[in-house]
Amino acid sequence: MTRILVTGGAGYIGSHTCVELLNAGYDVVVLDNLSNSSVEALQRVEALTAKKLTFIEGDIRDAACLDQVFASHLIDAVIHFAGLKAVGESQQIPLAYFENNVTGSLSLVQAMQRAGVYRLVFSSSATVYGEMNPSPYQETMPTGMPSNNYGYTKLVVEQMLEKAALADEKWSIALLRYFNPVGAHQSGQIGEDPQGIPNNLMPYLTQVAVGRRPLLSIFGNDYPTQDGTCERDFIHVVDLAKAHVLAIQNRLNNVGCRAWNIGTGNAISVQQIKDTFEQVNGVEIPFEYAPRRAGDLASFYADPSRAQQELGWHAELTLEDMLRDSWNWQKQNPKGYQS
Ligand code: NAD
Ligand code: UFG
DSSP states (O other), X not given: OOEEEEETTTSHHHHHHHHHHHHTXXXXXXXXXXXXXXXXXXXXXXXXXXXXXXXXXXXXXXXXXXXXXXXXXXXXXXXXXXXXXXXXXXXXXXXXXXXXXXXXXXXXXXXXXXXXXXXXXXXXXXXXXXXXXXXXXXXXXXXXXXXXXXXXXXXHHHHHHHHHHHHOTTOEEEEEEEOEEEOOOTTSSSOOOOSSSOOSHHHHHHHXXXXXXXXXXXXXXXXXXXXXXXXEOEEEHHHHHHXXXXXXXXXXXXXXXXXXXXXXSOOEEHHHHHHHHHXXXXXXXXXXXXOOOTTOOSBOOBOOHHHHHHHXXXXXXXXXXXXXXXXXXXXXXXXXXXX
16 A cells, blocks of 8 residues: 655644545555644544544654654655744744754655655645746746745745756655645534634634634735735645645656646635625624735736646635635634644
């Protein structure tokens, strides 16, 4: 059976990907230091799939730990989610971001090389396109300069992986450039569980809906968009998780380093998200218009056609599905995995 090491597998996107991998018949080994997640998520993954996975609590920066993982489990490929992801925090503590995301990724690929495992799927981000490219973003566009340190770490790791693959043709690497992941598993058993005050729109909105926060601030309503609020390409986390299974299948049969956009191709505004959430779920969201947030781009969205052509992937779930499932998760778990 093909065995996949999933770093950061207890996290938001990782836990949903574990479900899809187990359902597709893969063996799953998760390595996570639990710095932003809970083992409860993995217990729920096992309950949802009625399958077992192996969990190792450990850090990707720990070379001895990685060597031990590769020595004791015959790993065929790695999906690498582990890292820090808060844009604002990355401006305050940049070195922690470089250490976790860049040094951590280097440590992982070095351990893979030592173990003779050369197939890797890396969690990248649309942020690598920077401000200079017009939407829809296409993989053939040159990458730009991300507006924050978090995004910069993703760009550095992408470039490091490209160079490694150029130098040694044994590597087979997928760079998956996610747009804006939202939603949760349809069961409401697993979902996004941010610590502290959420930075991202959807967890903030659902915490307002459940009464944990008084109102949603919409950052800016004077952008050059249809309704003046920012537009993003929101993608259901289950569709995103399925893209990883297809990327693994692709990487098991190909070499080189290849980037794929994982988005729907639709630009949806912040205002539309709030209004549609209210309609779909029958919940009112108190809100205010607030000043623009530093570093936000007015609008960006994917051209997902390369993923369709080469991976056979396209987003299947609708905006309504994303908003219903986000709410279903939050409603059932008002305090996340602690409730
Ligand atoms: P998450 O924080 O829920 O998951 C990351 C997981 O990695 C957590 O379980 C955390 O405990 C673990 N981790 C962090 N540092 C580690 C380390 N040094 N060693 C071992 N484990 C470690 O985040 P997520 O939203 O699931 O994101 C997963 C990946 O996708 C990240 O690399 C993130 O940068 C990337 N990404 C996320 C988004 C998004 O909006 N959520 C967008 C683009 C890219
Ligand atoms: N927003 C609000 N109110 C909130 C939170 C967000 O109006 O309380 C708005 C933002 O201003 C933005 C939109 O909702 O216009 C989406 O914001 P998110 O923080 O949810 O997502 P971003 O598009 O800012 O962030 C994403 C990824 C990051 C990536 C970044 C690059 O989550 O991983 O794009 O721009 F680095």
